[in-house]
Amino acid sequence: MSQALSPLDAVLEEHGLTLQQLTSLGEVDLEWVSRHIAEGQLAPQRHGGEWRFSSAMLLRVRRIAALERDFEAVPELAALVADMQEEIDGLRRRLRRAGLE
Template sequence: MPSAENLIDAVLEDSGLTLQQLAAICAVEPEWVTKHIEEGLLNPLPQQHSEWRFSSAHLVRVRRIVSLERNFEAVPELAALVADMQEEIDELRRRLRRAGLE
């Protein structure tokens, strides 16, 4: 039986979050998300509708960036760079687990 987290991820991947939903979940204004998209720090899913959609990976990324900006007063570009590095570390750890090395 799939875990609740896997089920939530599956639902998010099927339909995605809207700009307003993502902003509300992350406790930021929709303008904050839009600004980060315009600056190339966030990339929404390819548009299938007339509005942007965001996956569970976007949700994690936005939460990381928001946390870095708020807790460490990081400029958006630096916060996004740190989020990039965290995502790369997470991916490398997944690869190590799959290879049975961790």
């Protein structure tokens, strides 16, 4: 049984965040986002010729930026840790859906 999206999440998933919204909400700058996209650590969607970012991508940006800032992690390591956190979150969701957690 899937959980219903909030109205805000539904809009985000349909339209996504703009680059400006992502930088503001993620508390990062344009250069930071561009560098992480170029290095393959962020994968935005193209929408009408501009990048769009999901709510999951916003969470990823916040995680990577916090790891870089708080632990002085290099971007590649921060992205790897974010990958592992995303995998753990997904496994926990599956356990909850199966009634095992």
